[in-house]
Amino acid sequence: PDWVVEVKNNIMQLKRIYKFKNFAEAIAFTNRVGDMAEAENHHPALTTEWGKVTVTWWTHKIKGLHKNDFICAAKTDELFR
Amino acid sequence: PDWVVEVKNNIMQLKRIYKFKNFAEAIAFTNRVGDMAEAENHHPALTTEWGKVTVTWWTHKIKGLHKNDFICAAKTDELFR
Numbered sequence: 749p750d751w752v753v754e755v756k757n758n759i760m761q762l763k764r765i766y767k768f769k770n771f772a773e774a775i776a777f778t779n780r781v782g783d784m785a786e787a788e789n790h791h792p793a794l795t796t797e798w799g800k801v802t803v804t805w806w807t808h809k810i811k812g813l814h815k816n817d818f819i820c821a822a823k824t825d826e827l828f829r
Numbered sequence: 830p831d832w833v834v835e836v837k838n839n840i841m842q843l844k845r846i847y848k849f850k851n852f853a854e855a856i857a858f859t860n861r862v863g864d865m866a867e868a869e870n871h872h873p874a875l876t877t878e879w880g881k882v883t884v885t886w887w888t889h890k891i892k893g894l895h896k897n898d899f900i901c902a903a904k905t906d907e908l909f910r
Contacts, residue, residue, distance in 0.1 A: 791879040798872040
């Protein structure tokens with residue numbers, strides 16, 4: 749229930765908001781997800797705010813969702829634990 | 830001309846998109862802006878994507894723009910140079 753599918757500019761995307769207790773913890777998570785994205789060579793949009801990171805996965809090439817997005821969403825959840 | 834004022838959920842915000850040549854450079858910039866935000870104790874929304882960082886400043890307390898947002902926008906530009 750944590751990930752939602754949203755349509756933005758006609759593109760289906762997987763989105764989840766993770767909550768943190770300050771800015772430092774939020775940006776630390778952004779960096780962990782960024783490291784994973786580099787390792788996977790698949791890159792999300794990561795919106796870092798005070799106490800919150802919004803992660804959005806989609807596949808640019810197909811302008812939609814591919815199996816890999818769901819795998820990366822699951823890997824993102826593992827980084828949050 | 831690089832910063833634009835946008836209204837989102839009835840809140841005026843200052844927004845600029847910075848371009849980079851890959852994901853690593855984008856997230857490095859996100860971290861520089863994040864360090865500045867922590868030093869200023871004023872926190873933007875930072876959307877990091879492949880080759881792109883979108884920085885949005887506004888003042889939560891007044892649900893709009895304060896002088897401090899313009900100062901932080903200028904400081905963000907300095908970090909890009």
